[in-house]
Amino acid sequence: MNFDFETDYCIVGAGAAGCVVADRLSESGRDRVLVLEAGPSDWHPYIHIPATFLKLVRDPRFSWYFQMEPEPELKGRAQRAPQGKVLGGGSSINGLAFMRGQAAEYDEWVARGCPGWGYKDVLPYFKRIERYEGGDDAYRGRDGPMRVSGASEVHLLTRSFVAAGMELGFPRNDDFNGSAREGVGVIQNNREGRFRSGAAQTYLVRAKRRPNVQVETHALGRRILFEGKRAIGVEFGRGGKRLRVCVRREVVLSCGAIKSPHMLQLSGVGPAELLAAAGIPVLHALPGVGQDLHDHLYTRIAHRVRGTQSMNERTRGWRLAFELAKYAVTGGGIMANATTSGALFCRSRPELANPDVYVAFTPGSYVQQLQLEKEPGMAISVIQSHPESTGTIRARTADPEDDPAIQPNYLSAEIDRRAVVAGLRVVRKLFAAPSLAKWSSHETRPGPSAITDEDLLDFARSAGTPGLHFCSSCRMGTDERAVVTPDLKVRGLEGLRVIDASIMPGCSSGNTHAPVLMIGEKGAAIMLKERSAA
Ligand SMILES: Cc1cc2nc3c(=O)[nH]c(=O)nc-3n(C[C@H](O)[C@H](O)[C@H](O)COP(=O)(O)OP(=O)(O)OC[C@H]3O[C@@H](n4cnc5c(N)ncnc54)[C@H](O)[C@@H]3O)c2cc1C
Known part of the structure; x- marks a missing residue:
């Protein structure tokens, strides 16, 4: 085989996890690291301005903007799934909410066959990521590469949401990344002053300065090259050319929960029947590849705002000009903040040991997925934290340019349907609490005609949108359906690991960026330990 590049480690995908792995593997200067990213560099100013x-x-x-399959339980709606396609991946285009998930979730990973991934094991890696000034030293990191901050300006509506939660008797939580998740409070962001502090702007920037690191953008990984059952390289496409990388040590797939299983399938690793149907020769039958896909479904109740300005008006016309000027001069204002800014973690049933519902407040409202309305509005989303509905990622053809079929099967599990309805009831109470009710003229979605549990579920089916927290499609574990072992090696193959959201045994509560960065840190540490022992 002829090769165009040679390296020790090749990381395919420079997203949240890929940037961390590239940085940590190259730190010592001992090995060469080559990173392939399908998208461009993170040059665009809209990446860096939080709003x-x-x-x-x-x-x-900058976004894959995948077309998903029709969802049977969402009235057959086929929605879009934006995913970062740029250095930093989702870490460059996400909403900056920085949330670790609950301690009990990681302990549950251990119970599900992932020794070494309990909260006490992963906590040092969470701390390693961040530079945060508040909170408790036992939980928070002080000198990591990524700056985590409180909101630079807490919107009046967000403060009212927090007050409303307390009026309902929920405890105030001043640090969702501290000892406990339960309660109501303001979301922290990965933000350095006025700018996004994402994986590309922190980890990858410093890695790129090293002579042993090479980053290739607009480089679409097409398949992994094998010698027997050992990964020896990667073929990628750029500008109509096919190029090959020879890899001396290991190939790391960090393409995210949609493209990592797709890339394995394109390389002949996956369920044998699926590969045969797509016309891909089987190199290694592995039934779990692309199975067990999870995502959070977001269902938003929205109100028309009166008596104050919501984010909707402040990001249009002359008010936008004012906000831009304020941002330019002071680095503050609405442009310096993410859209979703308040959170409440609660239980849909009192007997649960931990919160299973995440309620997220936005001082603005949407006409459709992530597109703000013109009229003043505010919205509260309900998210079942641990969905039991699972779906699939399936290659349709052998062509790497063809997107895979993406089917999360939202709301296919009864427990998810019940939790969403319970969460929507909590949201109705929050909007009725005095602190929030005073800013509302009326509920715009679903509106007063939705009364019964069936009405609310029907609303979730009609209006629920993908949470874009895709995970578990190359699930870690020790069972027959697991794709990677707890040290993130693809089962039955050599020289190949997956390190990204796809390995998570299930969704974390809150958002997924921080857990994925942790996976990058811990995955790299496992690799370096093996490297030193060799
Ligand atoms: C719009 C949006 C908003 C979000 N908001 C939040 C939030 O506020 N807080 C939060 O915690 N999480 C949020 N998330 C989720 C979070 O960003 C993701 O969970 C996280 O980025 C996943 O990291 P990853 O490394 O698994 O994959 P990604 O970050 O998606 O990175 C994968 C990278 O691989 C590249 N790639 C894919 N295939 C190939 C290939 N074949 N060859 C070469 N490169 C390839 C991609 O272009 C991408 O750069 C959001 C996500 C989106 C899309």
Whole structure:
């Protein structure tokens, strides 16, 4: 075989996890690291200004904007799934909410066959990521590469949401990344002053300065090259050319929960029947590849705002000009903040040991997925934290340019349907609490005609949108359906690991960025330990 590049480690995908792995593997200077990223560099200013990520999610230069399959339990609606396609991946176009998930979730990972991934094991890696000034030293990191901050300006409506939660008797939580998740409070962001502090702007920036690191953008990984059952390289496409990388040590797939299983399937690793149907020769039958896909479903109740300005008006016309000027001069204002800013973690049933519902407040409202309305509005989303509905990622053809079929099967599990309805009832109470009710003229979605549990479920089916927290499609574990072992090696193959959201045994509560960065940190540490022992 002829090769165009040679390296020790090749990381396919420079997203949240890929940037961390590239940085940590190259730190010692001992090994060469080559990173392949399908998208461009993170040059666009909208990546760096916190509020403007909404402008990029539909831009095909920076987002995959996948077409998903019709969802049977969502009335057959086929929705879009934006995913970062740029250095930093989702970490460059996401909503900056920084949430670790609950301690009990990681302990549950251990119970599900992932020794070494309990909360006490992963906590040091969470701390390693961040530079945060508040909170408790036992939980928070002080000198990591990524700056985590409180909101630079807490919107009046967000403060009212927190007060409303307390009026309902929920405890105030001043640090969702501290000892406990339960309660109501303000979301922290990965933000450095006025700018996004994402994986590309922190980890990858410093890695790129090293002579042993090479980053290739606009480089679409097409398949992994094998010698027997050992990965020896990667074929990628750029500008109509096919190029090959020879890999001396290991190939790391960090393409995210949609493209990592797709890339394995394109390389002949996956369920044998699926590969045969797509016309891909089987190299290694592995039934779990692309199975067990999870995502959070977001169902938003929205109200028309009166008596104050919501984010909707403040990001239009002359008010936008004012906000931009304020941002330019002071680095503050609405442009310096993410859209979703308040959170409540609660239980849908009192007997549960831990919160299973995540309620997220936005001082603005949407006409459709991540597109703000013109009229003043505010919205509260309900998210079942641990969905039991699972779906699939399936290659349709052998062509790497063809997107896979994406089917999360939202609301296919009864427990998810019940939790969403219970969460929507909590949201109705929050909007009725005095602190929030005073800013509302009326409920716009679903509106007063939705009364019964059936009405609310029907609303979730009609209006629920993908949470974009895709995970578990190359699930870690020790059972027959697991794709990677707890040290993130693809089962039955050599020289190949998956390190990204796809390995998570299930969704974390809250958002997935921080857990994925942790997976990058811990995955790299496992690799370096093996490297030193060799
Ligand atoms: C619009 C949006 C908003 C979100 N908001 C939040 C939030 O506020 N807080 C939060 O915690 N989480 C949020 N998330 C989720 C979070 O960003 C993701 O969970 C996280 O980025 C996943 O990391 P990853 O490394 O698994 O994959 P990604 O970050 O998606 O990275 C995968 C990378 O691989 C590249 N790639 C894919 N296939 C190939 C290939 N074949 N060859 C080369 N490169 C390839 C992609 O272009 C991408 O850069 C959001 C996600 C989106 C899309």
